[in-house]
Amino acid sequence: MNKVVHLHPMDDFKARSKAVLDNAGQRKNFRGAMDFLQAKRRAQFPDQDEMQGLRELGASIRRYSLAHLPRLLEQLEANLTANGVQVHWAQNGPEANAIALKIAQRVDAKRIIKGKSMVSEEVGFNHFMEAAGIEAFESDMGEYIVQLAGEAPSHIIMPAIHKTKQEIAQLFAEEIPGVAYTEDVDALIQIGRRVLRRKFAEADIGLSGVNFTVAETGTLCLVENEGNGRMCTTVPKVHIAITGIEKVVEKLEHVPPLLSLLTRSATGQAVTTYVNMISGPRRPDEKDGPQEVHLILLDNGRTQAYADDELRATLQCIRCGACMNHCPVYARIGGHAYGTTYPGPIGSIISPHMLGLDTTFPLAFASTLCGACSEVCPVKIPITDILVRLRNEAQARPETEEATLRGSGAARTLAASTAWGMWAQVYSKSGLYKLASWFMSRGRALSPSEQGAWTRSRTPLVPASKRLRDLMKDHKS
Amino acid sequence: MSAREEILNRLRKTHVAEQQAMPDVAGWFGAHRRSEDRVQRCARLRAALEAVHTEIHDVTHDNWSSVLLQVAVGKGLRQILIGAGTPHGAQLQACQTKALQLIPYEQPIDTWQDLLFDGVDASLTLARGAVAETGSLILWPTPSEPRLMSLVPSIHFVLLDEDTIHEDFYAAMTAESWSEGMPTNALLICGPSKTADIQQTLAYGAHGPKELVVLLRHADGRQA
Numbered sequence A: 001m002n003k004v005v006h007l008h009p010m011d012d013f014k015a016r017s018k019a020v021l022d023n024a025g026q027r028k029n030f031r032g033a034m035d036f037l038q039a040k041r042r043a044q045f046p047d048q049d050e051m052q053g054l055r056e057l058g059a060s061i062r063r064y065s066l067a068h069l070p071r072l073l074e075q076l077e078a079n080l081t082a083n084g085v086q087v088h089w090a091q092n093g094p095e096a097n098a099i100a101l102k103i104a105q106r107v108d109a110k111r112i113i114k115g116k117s118m119v120s121e122e123v124g125f126n127h128f129m130e131a132a133g134i135e136a137f138e139s140d141m142g143e144y145i146v147q148l149a150g151e152a153p154s155h156i157i158m159p160a161i162h163k164t165k166q167e168i169a170q171l172f173a174e175e176i177p178g179v180a181y182t183e184d185v186d187a188l189i190q191i192g193r194r195v196l197r198r199k200f201a202e203a204d205i206g207l208s209g210v211n212f213t214v215a216e217t218g219t220l221c222l223v224e225n226e227g228n229g230r231m232c233t234t235v236p237k238v239h240i241a242i243t244g245i246e247k248v249v250e251k252l253e254h255v256p257p258l259l260s261l262l263t264r265s266a267t268g269q270a271v272t273t274y275v276n277m278i279s280g281p282r283r284p285d286e287k288d289g290p291q292e293v294h295l296i297l298l299d300n301g302r303t304q305a306y307a308d309d310e311l312r313a314t315l316q317c318i319r320c321g322a323c324m325n326h327c328p329v330y331a332r333i334g335g336h337a338y339g340t341t342y343p344g345p346i347g348s349i350i351s352p353h354m355l356g357l358d359t360t361f362p363l364a365f366a367s368t369l370c371g372a373c374s375e376v377c378p379v380k381i382p383i384t385d386i387l388v389r390l391r392n393e394a395q396a397r398p399e400t401e402e403a404t405l406r407g408s409g410a411a412r413t414l415a416a417s418t419a420w421g422m423w424a425q426v427y428s429k430s431g432l433y434k435l436a437s438w439f440m441s442r443g444r445a446l447s448p449s450e451q452g453a454w455t456r457s458r459t460p461l462v463p464a465s466k467r468l469r470d471l472m473k474d475h476k477s
Numbered sequence B: 001m002s003a004r005e006e007i008l009n010r011l012r013k014t015h016v017a018e019q020q021a022m023p024d025v026a027g028w029f030g031a032h033r034r035s036e037d038r039v040q041r042c043a044r045l046r047a048a049l050e051a052v053h054t055e056i057h058d059v060t061h062d063n064w065s066s067v068l069l070q071v072a073v074g075k076g077l078r079q080i081l082i083g084a085g086t087p088h089g090a091q092l093q094a095c096q097t098k099a100l101q102l103i104p105y106e107q108p109i110d111t112w113q114d115l116l117f118d119g120v121d122a123s124l125t126l127a128r129g130a131v132a133e134t135g136s137l138i139l140w141p142t143p144s145e146p147r148l149m150s151l152v153p154s155i156h157f158v159l160l161d162e163d164t165i166h167e168d169f170y171a172a173m174t175a176e177s178w179s180e181g182m183p184t185n186a187l188l189i190c191g192p193s194k195t196a197d198i199q200q201t202l203a204y205g206a207h208g209p210k211e212l213v214v215l216l217r218h219a220d221g222r223q224a
């Protein structure tokens, strides 16, 4: 672990956060969006007992699925294969991209139309395909806007949440030929619809993510409102789905509870416009649907989380985004500040497995540990406990047994570990504690007025003139 | 070793002690079922669908086709895509008017995709059933009523028999034993396509149909 790696992630993260905090307009957008999403979710769970019972059921389904993960993945593969779906396995992003490229080259594809897929963002799919000379075009309205602006999504459910309609109106007028400036949202959506309808019809391959995969039937479930997901998985001759290995459930009956938790937590809807269940390519007697369906199962660090009894819960996630919608930190700095594909609380706990703790540990520290995320998580992931665990991992002695993650110990500095070592000594030996506190209270005048980050926005910390034990003594006498 | 083996081996190395037992999904739904009758289920479905801009017409076996044609003419439609060789398609053809062209989906899409995208106003499909709790229509596209019928045309008519409305999604899939064999594509549809991706403002007609019209067919002699 060298020093450069130690310092950069935190500095970058702080700089990006500060840039957003200094932008009053953006802060207002985020606040408004978060209030909106929180209210929508609240309205979907009027009955607290029902909500807690359903969360318990959802969590147990996800825990059960993880407990049996290797078996379920094999069952999923066998049933998908029997249904005519081709299953591929990728250990990391480059492997996943290479698999997709091979398929694209075999069918001589020039254009890929994409449905919403955070996993494709995770592996850098678009850049990879463009470098290979293949167009990868986003079709979810939010993703389309973000791609048109040359940006990345700032929220996993609402990718363009950081943009106002004025900004989008400007963007459309500048980037889409023949489009005049309009702030009318219906008109803007119809412009997007017109552009993208052509793209669906022309595409050689449709790429999508997956919300759940069902092992017993070999089914891919996709949840959406716009219909672009259905377009991507139905119109082009080839459909490639890409997903993390953790998304599998065993039974079809495991889907309804998770689906209800997902849509109500994510966008405050009882159900989305479309729930699209795909169990195979076009059969000989059918007149539409893709001729080929592929599923790419991606690891990319998920097996590292799986190996640890505490961190495994990270993989229970159904990517609803509720934790970020309720996070006081996300609400202030937005998604881009995190610098990772997945922002917010879920991003802080999943990214270390994908990218290494050495570059992502600052995220675990960017939390007040208020617990809002754990409270709203529909599958009861103990997010705050995991954040604390990651903080400890970041301070662990590298290359020892306590370091179980890639990049453990990256936040450890000599000064901090010496200071905390001394603190531990003082607080575990009462004689030493007495002596130290005596010196502190007598020497309070020597307290520095500059105390680093603390005094940047707060008054300096100064020990009390009398220790508690002295006050007690005075009180008794 | 292949990526598959590497991943599975890494997973198999971990023994997970917690939650080995199958979650009790049936128990949960059993305890939370409302046990509604037909009329209550219809009412709940209607409320949920209307909340997402769906137009609903109460019809009978005798009058549904004339109601549909009337609605279609009222909307100024020129074509309706129908399934090839379906009984309801034939029934509609029997009372066809001159103003409206009925196009059967006869050929594989590869030969006429442009026409479907640019030259067909509306479509009619039969729902397999519905879910009262969420207002979702259940569609299992078939060779005669393929997947794109419920997706590409701007207006989608759905014929739904009231006796096929289930209380919730779980009830639907268990009553019909879905797990014993899924079709290549199964859908739940609730309303026309929509998006709130621009400043959380809801807009209908994103990429799929702009309007969803449900013809709720009641058994003979029953009132809506």
Ligand code: SF4
Pocket: A316, A317, A318, A319, A320, A321, A322, A323, A324, A345, A346, A373, A376, A377, A378, A379, A380, A381
């Ligand atoms: S961690 Fe929980 S709240 Fe956050 S996205 Fe995942 S499931 Fe939703």
